[in-house]
Amino acid sequence: MLPAIETQGLTRRFGQHVAVDAISMTVPERSIYGFLGRNGAGKTTAIKLLLGLLQPDAGQARIAGIDLTSDRLGAARKVGALLEAQGFYPHLSGQQNLDLTRRLLGLPKSEIERVLEVAEMTAHGRRRVADYSLGMRQRLGLARAMLGAPPVLILDEPTNGLDPEGIADMRGFLRDLPARSGATVLLSSHLLGEIEQVATHIGILSHGRLVLEGALADLKAGMANEVAIETDMPERAVLIAREHGFDVEQTHDALVARFAPREDARSAAAALNRVLCVAGIRIHVLAPRQRTLEILYRNAARAAEPAALA
Amino acid sequence: MTGTTPMPHATPARFATALAVEAYKLRRSLALLLAAVAPLLIAVFVFFNLMRFEKATPWTMTLYSSAAIWAFFMLPMSVTALTALVAHTEHGPRTLDHLRALPLPRWHLYAAKAVCVLGVVAAMSLLLAMLTLFVVELAGWLKPAVAASGTPDIAGYLALLGRIFLAAWLLVAVQLWIALRYASFVPALAVGIGGTFFAVVATTAKIGAFLPWQIPVNQLATDPARAQLALTLGGIGGCIVFAAMLWQLSRREVLD
Numbered sequence: 250m251l252p253a254i255e256t257q258g259l260t261r262r263f264g265q266h267v268a269v270d271a272i273s274m275t276v277p278e279r280s281i282y283g284f285l286g287r288n289g290a291g292k293t294t295a296i297k298l299l300l301g302l303l304q305p306d307a308g309q310a311r312i313a314g315i316d317l318t319s320d321r322l323g324a325a326r327k328v329g330a331l332l333e334a335q336g337f338y339p340h341l342s343g344q345q346n347l348d349l350t351r352r353l354l355g356l357p358k359s360e361i362e363r364v365l366e367v368a369e370m371t372a373h374g375r376r377r378v379a380d381y382s383l384g385m386r387q388r389l390g391l392a393r394a395m396l397g398a399p400p401v402l403i404l405d406e407p408t409n410g411l412d413p414e415g416i417a418d419m420r421g422f423l424r425d426l427p428a429r430s431g432a433t434v435l436l437s438s439h440l441l442g443e444i445e446q447v448a449t450h451i452g453i454l455s456h457g458r459l460v461l462e463g464a465l466a467d468l469k470a471g472m473a474n475e476v477a478i479e480t481d482m483p484e485r486a487v488l489i490a491r492e493h494g495f496d497v498e499q500t501h502d503a504l505v506a507r508f509a510p511r512e513d514a515r516s517a518a519a520a521l522n523r524v525l526c527v528a529g530i531r532i533h534v535l536a537p538r539q540r541t542l543e544i545l546y547r548n549a550a551r552a553a554e555p556a557a558l559a
Numbered sequence: 560m561t562g563t564t565p566m567p568h569a570t571p572a573r574f575a576t577a578l579a580v581e582a583y584k585l586r587r588s589l590a591l592l593l594a595a596v597a598p599l600l601i602a603v604f605v606f607f608n609l610m611r612f613e614k615a616t617p618w619t620m621t622l623y624s625s626a627a628i629w630a631f632f633m634l635p636m637s638v639t640a641l642t643a644l645v646a647h648t649e650h651g652p653r654t655l656d657h658l659r660a661l662p663l664p665r666w667h668l669y670a671a672k673a674v675c676v677l678g679v680v681a682a683m684s685l686l687l688a689m690l691t692l693f694v695v696e697l698a699g700w701l702k703p704a705v706a707a708s709g710t711p712d713i714a715g716y717l718a719l720l721g722r723i724f725l726a727a728w729l730l731v732a733v734q735l736w737i738a739l740r741y742a743s744f745v746p747a748l749a750v751g752i753g754g755t756f757f758a759v760v761a762t763t764a765k766i767g768a769f770l771p772w773q774i775p776v777n778q779l780a781t782d783p784a785r786a787q788l789a790l791t792l793g794g795i796g797g798c799i800v801f802a803a804m805l806w807q808l809s810r811r812e813v814l815d
Contacts, residue, residue, distance in 0.1 A: 322664070340586075340588060
């Protein structure tokens, strides 16, 4: 089975700045791939490379098996995109905006009704886009991306600017999308909580490099078990624990002890507790931490910091 | 790929479709309003100018002055504003990324825009001709003393406007290229206003024969060689600049 999107060593520089640094990513078919990274990490540049809007300095990208460099039009036929700047003509209605793209794609008129229905925008199709709320524009953008039922959807920050209710709506919509349309979704965002609730796979971008990629469930299963410790002597606790070979770190809100994924976390936590108590350190709380995308992301990003690499 | 739906009945992109889409975008746009207002302003001026006289003015003179106002000032200013407005249709809502990501040759997008703008300028020329003929008749009907004398050389007048239109291709190409290249209104307006200004203040300068904003008005020159040179420069130069525009814009990366 061909991956929906595959890149090898994809690189793009702007002068001396390497915006996308030798990214090799694989987006499995029918997955929802969360493309994560903070602002400026290179997500939008990578997406523009995947859409053929920018030329790579090195590497290649394939969309549904079609090489983007040698056959841009062929690859573009496989993709629908929602870009950060939605790009609608405000003086025209939602339907008319969709109709312009439909004509350029050479699709039948019935496609407009279909995508409006999928995006739950049928009731608003005749209104001018200038009168749309931001959430409605995002939905119209999704409808436009789905014109022609492309097998790959690339959505750049689709929840940007939405209120909490709009974000919840969008989340539900995106979660159902592969089942409803059969499409693979590449979803860029910096909202970890949102990605965690919809993504089946993730790729984490930091300083232009892809530092982690895989199925979210597998990555979480492979995470170290973490235990949060609250004590009134955190610095001493760190020293004692490290002397006894424990991996302990002081974060902004607590001490965090990490145990290897295959380690018996309960026994290890009990052993750490015993060591600290024997050293006279009072433990107020010792609680397991959930394996969250946030922790996964933080660990990956921290490991990829330039200082850590040096 | 399995489990995915192919595009239903998708047909290859044709240039005619891109052109139809461009024309569709003009609906309810300021560009279309400008296309109607600019010739109307000249017609209004011609009407009131005739009405202030007490005796008849020859048809030839009235039609010539209408074409002169058009070529000298209103055409370069209208082209400046029209190209900026047409380009802003894409720059304003930032639609270029969306359009350029679609599976169609990018030159189609820009060529369709160029043909559309040329079509609007041609329509403005025709509208000017119709409105001028109408207001001259209207003035004569309202005030018989100023009814135009002689017979109108409509074919000659239309041929003159046609030559002015062809000579304006270079002007249209330069202005459209700048308007599409820069997202801001400022470069296109600055160049257009500056070009028109120099065309007006340096009417008799020899170099004016090569200034895109003055080339259309050279169709009214008494020296046939200058008029012919202007037509050649405007028409052929326009085609060359349009081709260069398509080549450059199609390859350009939109970074904003």
